[in-house]
Amino acid sequence: MxxxxxxxxxxxxxxxxxxxxxxxxxxxxxxxxxxxxxxxxxxxxxxxxxxxxxxxxxxxxxxxxxxxxxxxxxxxxxxxxxxxxxxxxWLRKTCPDLEGWVTNISRHNKELETRKNDETRSDTAVRIPKKLEDVPVRNREKRISSINYSAWDKYDPDTEILKMELAEEKEKMGVIEKQKRPKPKKSVSFNKYPTEAEAVYASNREKEKGNEFFKAGDYDEALQCYTNSISSKPCVNNLNNRAVTYLKLKQYELALEDCDRVLTIERDNVKAYTRKGEALEKLERYQEALDCAEFAVQKDPNNGVAQELAERVRKRCENKLTNTRMKIIEIE
Amino acid sequence: MVDLLQKPQIICHTQKSLDYAIHDVKWIPCSAKFIAVGGKSNGAGIVEIYALTGEGVEKRGEFCKKEHFKCATFDASSLRNRHLATGDFAGRLQVWDLEDNLVPIYKTTEHKAVINAIDGVSGAMSGCGAPEIVTGSRDGSVMVWDIRQKDTPVAKFLATEGTTGRDCWAVAFGNTYNNEERVVAAGYDNGDIKIFDLNTMKVRWSKCVKNGVVGLQFDRKNIPMNKLVATTLESKIHCFDVKTYHPKKGISVCNRKSTQFDNLDGQTLAPKPGDIYDDRRFRNSVPLEICYDGLINYPIRRVEKDADEIPYGVAGELTMLQNTVVSEQPVTSFDWCADKMGLSVCSSYDQSIRVLITTKLKYH
Incomplete structure (x- = not known):
């Protein structure tokens, strides 16, 4: 040593x-x-x-x-x-934002701890115990044994077939009827959270749910989730996502509204500008759309969507411009 | 198609060795903390609380009780109380306040044998319906509890009279999209999967998948039921499309079998809220563990109509996203962190806990 x-x-x-x-x-x-x-x-x-x-x-x-x-x-x-x-x-940066997340979530955790509430509350009453109904067994009727000739004499194949067909028809009708029945409305309100942490948590979960619906192509359901998320706690992400959902559902005015809300929170959000541009394009307000798209391209030059949009809208604008110019030349 | 560059990586962030057999791990909602439950060699049950810090994990507290804890869940408690429900080897269901753990808040002794599986609903995760806990036990019964009601379960599913109940290995809540609708899925050691409708108290669907069902999970609890994933012994994953039920064709299913591992001992599953599932498989002789992320690709049309205009479901396909060996010994439990995508914790037979980070999940 x-x-x-x-x-x-x-x-x-x-x-x-x-x-x-x-x-x-x-x-x-x-x-x-x-x-x-x-x-x-x-x-x-x-x-x-x-x-x-x-x-x-x-x-x-x-x-x-x-x-x-x-x-x-x-x-x-x-x-x-x-x-x-x-x-x-050793060079792999696994999760660069992990520490930031830990501090952030710990803040929420602290808030929940200080405002702890042991009560278990629910609007729904305790379930009343019921007995489980028997499992429906398909072939409950007794089979006629092959040597039971007297029983076979009474057996009429035509009526049996008719019976089976009727049963099948009934089953089919049942399924179709079930489809027709309207879906029960969800009776939950999402805006009564006593703590900030709870609101953020609920908002994030609803947003994630919405993202999944969006990916699966269920835009109506996604819209519902994003709306719930926003009513819990509006933020840039859920507003932006709702905007794109509105675009998919062809509700351009509403999309525009959401984009503007994002831009009041974060002044130079590229996504919001791009989506605003798309909405304006569909509403045929080409000059404004061009402004938005160009701003997005300027902020993020590699944004393919924004570039395409800018090009598309520029053509539209030029068309308009040439049209007006033609009129001026006409005087000569 | 999984782009090569976007392939997720499973990375072990921290590893910690403990001195007892860990049966379950769970993240505490809305915090950077998780709990590990298990049993010591002297027969005592233990619950430990760990916190994730910048460098690794740090123990924040523990308490010991009489019997080994087998399973635990936070899913039935609200964010503001975050009570832990546990099932133990003696068949007791107990609900604990982690800060005041001298006596449980709620206790039942209805089950006669070990509680293998537990699940909760209507806690922090979903806003509708009564908060309930479901337990599945070796005695063959599945019971649903409401902690506002003492001593007796609010629903009970026993084996038909005269037969011995099969060992229930897995339970899961689902279909909780409004105040009335709710189902419980239960998986048994003989391969039976049953979906009980709590609203109508009927068996909604049942199927035998031939091998013991070790894990059951709906993709989400708080939407009209959509997908049910079951993992079984012999390394099989069955994914049922439970959205559409056809009177004749039944429920469409896509399965996947791992070819690398043949002699499997057991396997559990834990999905991320969403489409990505993790399961761990292990074999008896040479303990080996792989983490498996299955992604369900939806077909272009999920619902087709047959000749009679009755819709039937079209199952998608499962894709393996990544597999990684994280431990030499089999993994016993696994939990995704709900607050941070890709963050998870797992425990294994070598008595250690590992915090895992899975990257690039958002592309899938």
Missing amino acids: MGMAENCKKLNSDVYKIVAHMFGRKDQLFYRNTISRYRISEIDYIQHCKDGKEMEKIYHVLLSGEEGVYPHLIEAAEERLRQLKPKSK
Whole structure:
């Protein structure tokens, strides 16, 4: 142990510490060798390392902070590792916003904890216990055994067939009737949350539900979910999503309204501008649509939808312009 | 089509070894915390609370009780109380306040054997109907509880008289889209799946899938029932389209069988709210675990009409999104975090808990 401490002092090198950690400080001879191997300036060593695996180890040790924190080394190691082994698992940024999420959700958690309520409340009464009805068994009638001739004499195949057909018809009618019956309306209100956390939670869940309906193509259901979500807590995302749902349902005025609401919350939301442009295009207000689309393209030059929209609307505008110009030329 | 670049990755964020057998893990709604329930080697049951911090996980509290806890759920409690309902080896259903855990808020001893599965409804997740808990037990009974009613269940599904009940392995609530409608799906060790209608108290549908049903889940509890996913022994996933019922054709189904694993011991399933399911499969001799994300692709038309204008369902197909070995030992439980897409926690037989992050789920 003494020798190790001395060496440590002599070298006083960060890499030395890392190497010591890497090799577990077990073999004195191997240990000396490694020191001589790494008798170079640590940054230098990292920058000239050619072994991806070794670089991974160094980077891992540096990140763990067990040997001290050296930001400049971490930076250098990360850069070198990116060159040597771009696919290394240590470079994968798994969930960059996880910490932000933890702080945010913890704030909500705190609010819920301080306003804890042990009551179990529900508008619905406790279910009254009933007995389970028997499972309908298909062939409940007794089969006529093959040697029971007197019974077979009484058997009339035509009436039996008729009976079966009638039963089938009845079943069919039942199914069709069921289809015709109107769906019961949902009787829930979504705007009575005593805490902010609950409102946000409900809003997010409804939005997710809406997204699924939207993906599956059930726009009416999606609209209902987004509306619920907005009534719990309006935010940029659910308003934007409702706007696109309105577009799908060809209710352009309402889509326009939602886009404007987004833009009051977030002044330069590209999505809202694009959707507003689309709605305006459909409402044949081409000049305004062009303004929106151009703004979106300017903000996000790679936005394909906005580009196409801008092009489409520009043509429309030009057509109009040429038309008016023609009239002016006419005077000559 | 799953674009190669958009393929999700399953990454182990943190791992923590514990000193007891973990039977279930669940996220506490609206927080960065989760609970682990299980049993110690001396026979005591334990509930531990962990919090996710910047670096890893941190223990925030624990309490021990007499019997091993088998399963747990927060789904029947509101966001403001977040009570934990647990089922234990002695067949007791108990509801706990995590901060004041000396005595349970609610307790029943109706089940005679271990409660294998538990599910809740109308808590934080959905706004309609009474908050209820369903339990499935080895004694063959499935019972529905309302914590406002002491001692007796509000609904009971027993085996027909004269027969011994089959071991119930999985239960799930669904179809809770208004105050009246509600169904319970139950899966048994002989492969039976039954859907009980709580509104009319009838068996709405039943089917035998030949292998023991280890996991059952509706895609969402609070919509008219849409998809029911069942995982069984021998590594099979059955996805039923329960939206449309045809009097003759019944319910359409798409199955998928994993070919890599043949000798499976058990398997459980836990879906993300939505279309992506995770199941874990393990084999007996060489413990091996893979995480499996199945995505259901809807067919272009979900409902077709037959010659008599009666609609029947058209099942889609399942796509494997990703599989990853996260532990050398089989995984015993798994839970998606409802508040953060892609965040999940799982426990395995090597007595450790892992926080997993699945990336790029939003593209699917």
